[in-house]
Amino acid sequence: MKAVKRGVKRGSKKLKRIMKGGQTPTAGNSIYSGGGTSRAYINGNISVAKYNEPWGITKDSNGNMYITDKGNNCIRKITTSGEVTTFVGVQDDAANIQAKIRVPVNPGYVNAQGTAAKLRRPQGIVCDNNNNLYFVETDNHVVRKIDPSGNVTTFAGPPATTSNSGGQTIRGFVNGASATATFNQPFDITIDSRNNLYVADNQNNAIRKIDSTGTVTTFAGGSSGNTNGKGTAAKFKFPYGVVCDPSDNVYVADYMNGAIRKITPDGTVTTVAGGSGLGYVDGNGTAAKLRPVGLTLGPNNTLIVSDGDPEKNAPAGTAHRIRIIDLATSNVSTLAGSGSQTLSTTQTSTNTDSSNLLNITLSNPTCMLYNSAINKLFIVNTGTLNPPNPNPFLGNYIYAMDLTLKVKYKIRTLAGGTLGKRDGTGTEARFHKPIGLALTSNEELIVTDTVNNIIRKITHSGVVSTIAGSDYGFIDGPAATAKFSNPTGVTVSTNGDIYITDPYNNRIRKISPDGVVSTIAGTGVAGSINADNMSSTFNIPYGLTLEANGNLIVTEFLGSRIRRVPTVPGGTVFTIAGNGNVWYSDGSGETAYVGRPLAAVSYKNALFIADTFNHRIRKMVGNTLTSLTGSKIPVTGLADGYVDGDASNAKFNEPSGIAVDKNGNIFVSDTNNNCIRMISTSGKVSTLQQEDKTNYVSSKPYGIVVDSKDNVYVVENEKSRIIVMSPIYYIG
Secondary structure, X not given: OOOOOOOOOOOOOHHHOOOOOOOOOOOOOEEEEEOOOOOOOEOEEOOOOEOOOEEEEEEOOOOOEEEEEOOOOEEEEEOOOOEEEEEEEOOOOOOOOOOOOOOOOOOOOEOOEHXXXXXXXXXXXXXXXXXXEEEEEOOOOEEEEXXXXXXXXXXXXXXXXXXXXXXXXXXXXXXXXXXOOEOOOEEEEEEOOOOOEEEXXXXXXXXXXXOOOOOEEEEEEOOEOOEOEEHHHOEEOOEEEEEEOOOXXXXXXXXXXXXXXXXXXXXEEEEEEEOOOEOOEOEEHHHOEEOEEEEEEEOOOEEEEEEOOOOOOOOOOXXXXXXXXXXXXXXXXXXXXXXXXXXXXXXXXXXXXXXXXXXXXXXXXXXXEEEOOOOEEEEEEOOOOOOOOOOOOOOOEEEEEEOOEEEEEEEEEEEEOOEOOXXXXXXXXXXXXXXXXXXOOXXXXXXXXXXXXXXXXXXXXOEEEEEEOOOEOOEOEEOOOOXXXXXXXXXXXXXXXXXXXXXXXXXXXXXXXXXXXXXXXXXXXXXXXXXXHHHOOEOOEEEEEEOOOOOEXXXXXXXXXXXXXXXXXXXXXXEEEOOOOOOOEOEEEOOOEOOOOOEXXXXXXXXXXXXXXXXXXXXEEOOEEEEOOOOOOOOOOOOXXXXXXXXXXXXOOOEEEEEEOOOOOEEEEEHXXXXXXXXXXXXXXXXXXXXXXXXXXXXXXXXXXXXXXXXXXXXXXXXXXXXXXXXXXXXX
């Protein structure tokens, strides 16, 4: 269930080690170890090893993996060379060759070294920074610790001398010191960056916290139900899996509620996805249905969930899958699994490398491990059917899956879609050829409704209102009576000031938070004179963005210049690139050429510019302008086209909108190609894939922004609508 060894940040040097010793999982998707027609116990190479209800999985800093072999009452170790041994618990068969069904195998509760120790149905397992292993025992109701040498001790729960008549420790729900605390069928365990352990205490419907001294407290929950809240005010219903992220948030597979819950470090519980009972429905947030058992953190801010059938009563088609949740949007989609369990006595071809992971067969997947160093997801399949079924396919294998994620986008209309001029909600609202788009500090949208000469706001729920403008013209003053002349660019400061490029008035305008429109630069006369704000001139100012220091960057369309405009009184406007020449040249200041640029965006210490006439994306750091995309050879004239790939060879056709996400990826409205392109931080250009071929970007995209949840908002100029593109991750 653990994405990485907790306490080590993802992406750290330790986690980037490729597994030592030569053997790594082969490319593709296949059974990595185990399988067959029955539960068994065989050590040896991963190709011949057998398991008996494997459940938990983790790895140490050297790349060795550890499996809790629940039915064999032991912990198995898979070395980096692919050899399976028994690390602690039941001893090997003497011959170590023939499979033997053992249910159960030498259960007990004995602390000792290696195979002298006795365990009773070990389940979740996790590794700390020092390669100590911690695991929970469902039937002994304790948390055990294994040091790197293989010595087993009790970390929390009654000591081995305290047991009932059945030889198991006493279950209960008592907080306190390690030796006096009690649990009731703990199912899983995770660890945070401060070495606190968190236990899914299944029958107590609680998440328990164990600090480094072994003191046990109730972190959240403690009674059955489905209630969000803080600490013990929250309720769970048979929690199965837990995993901790690098920010010490704990995610919980709340099985019987069919929910994924999140607990912040202060103990506040919320629902991330699901919550309306068990089932199988992809969707956003609480609209989704799951059968969540295991959890692991995946790449790109995702949470991976195993949909299992631990009660062995799931309706057909509702279990045996791997789901993925985009934590930025709470969107749930299916990553792998057909939803059916193979009942034949042999492995099927659907368990081999497949281009469509929705066809593979999984058998009650439980815990998972994501190894970011090799982009592999290891899935423990514990099996569903029990004897006396004759030779059932019981699972009992580890499945390895490539996990290089791709993304496609689901598009919906947020507002508009019909030409007109009307406030309203969603498609009831009307726009007339809008162009500019910006996000406020609370991520509402500001739109320049260009032909209507008004400025609009769109709330998160799609409610559209007019915040400034009345008709074509030029009037400052109260927002309701102010006039603009085809406003285009827009950006918003952190204090709520809205800045507008007013191209046919050749001015830069501002709307204050109290609704007053003013002019901050430009005389109204066409030109490119650098002077103080109110004496400067512009020649069709079009796009704009705010720098971190509060200055505006304005793209001047007919002037083919990039201008810097102070937002405080007494400042001076000056040209930072371009000289009126519409062709292309890299360089510094006015020696660099830009061709009728329409948009710019500021990110950290750089500016990115949509050099529209030259069909390029340009980058400016300091006073030096370079080409981020386009042919390496300077051109004089049109070089439009449509080519993905390396940025230096990519082609665009009149890019007119540009945005940057929180990770530094650049999104471009490629207007005449009618698509949205992305330039990754590694310099690769790609076209955003769209899920629905009937609702897609098709009609002159212009303004574009990306919110903190990676949703991409786009103005479709000719359809007079604003769309939102929400990411859906998948393996292609």
